[in-house]
Amino acid sequence: MKNINLKIGLVLILVNSTIGMIFNSYETFNWLFVDFVIIFNITLLQIAYYSKISDGFKVALSFILPIIGVVTFLLSLELERKIENNIFLSGILILFSIQIIILMIAKTININK
Numbered sequence: 001m002k003n004i005n006l007k008i009g010l011v012l013i014l015v016n017s018t019i020g021m022i023f024n025s026y027e028t029f030n031w032l033f034v035d036f037v038i039i040f041n042i043t044l045l046q047i048a049y050y051s052k053i054s055d056g057f058k059v060a061l062s063f064i065l066p067i068i069g070v071v072t073f074l075l076s077l078e079l080e081r082k083i084e085n086n087i088f089l090s091g092i093l094i095l096f097s098i099q100i101i102i103l104m105i106a107k108t109i110n111i112n113k
Helices: 002-022 028-050 055-077 087-112
Strands: none
Touching: 002 028, 028 055, 028 087, 055 087
């Protein structure tokens, strides 16, 4: 499972970068931010995989984190360059926070048992 996450992440980054180079309408800012989102999500999946948590939590995290990652990916496609009043950036930050909190809760619950 650990290698498949890395391979899928690498393929997604290559596809995204290729699309970024082909289409002029795909802004460089969005292209690089989408690459960051992919790397962030693959990193979280790797942390979940290598954590000493039970297999049940690993399976649950392997479904929850990619679903949130896809939503983050879609938001980052529409992301504007400005920081002020940027609802998509706020949504991305909230989803990043939710992913980290879910991972921390899974680690904390597992340690207490």
